[in-house]
Amino acid sequence: MAASPEQSPEPEPESEPGLELELEQRVRAIVAEHRDSRGALLPVLHAVKEELGYVDPSVIPVLAGELNLSRADVYGVITFYEDFRQSPPGRTTVRICRAEACRAVGAGALADRVRSRLGVSFGETTPDGAVTLDQVFCLGNCATGPAVEVDGRLHGRVTPERLDALLASVPQEADA
Ligand code: FES
Incomplete structure (x- = not known):
């Protein structure tokens, strides 16, 4: 028999062992904000990524418990979308567009070069934490490809030489 709210106040969720309390509280707060969204897991994951910069796998049990999903479900979504990085990004993020329009004008060679x-x-x-390299499939800049984004700043018609210049401009020191 279900207890009435007066008789049984909602219990505090149990802490997840091994998960920092502050991180856990931040994640639970994010879930609370998005719980009523349609298909809440994706908005929650985007919000976690927005706030923390990545989706730490240690939060999977919290997300699963809060959203009444299995851990496997949550893990499956995180690993399906490349967007949900599971470790902290580097100090600079370089994204190369590898979609068709950019590929037609040299993105493949840029991809090889940057790697x-x-x-x-x-x-x-x-390894020094300076740069995270990502591929994307369209940066919305198809008419002036190949397109490269460095820390959210879009660059069009990127030649190999410009790519080298962009990489050379990336700060190498943690405090730069
Ligand atoms: S295909 Fe590269 S920006 Fe659209």
């Missing part, structure tokens, strides 16, 4: 220059693949961060 070789940075020594990382897409989705990875350089």
Whole structure:
């Protein structure tokens, strides 16, 4: 038999072992804000990413519990969308468009070049934490490709030389 709200105040959720309390509280607050959104998991994940910069896998049990989903469901969504990075990004994020219009004007060569220059693949961060390299499939700049975005700033008609210049302008020091 269901208890009435007067008889049984809602219990505090149990803390997740191994998860920092502050992080857990921030994630629960984000869920509370978006709980009523349609298909709440995606808006919640976007909000977590927006606030923390990434979706730490340690928050999966909290999200699953709060949204009444299985951990596997939450994990599946996080891993399906490249957008939901699971580790902190580098100090600078470089995104290369690899969609068709940009590919037709040289994005493939840029992709090879940037991976070789940075020594990382897409989705990875350089060991010094300076740069995270991502691929995207359209930056909305198709008429002036190849398109590259550096920390949210869009660059069009990027030649290999311009790419090198963009990479050279990335601060290398943590406090730069
Ligand atoms: S295809 Fe590259 S910006 Fe659209």
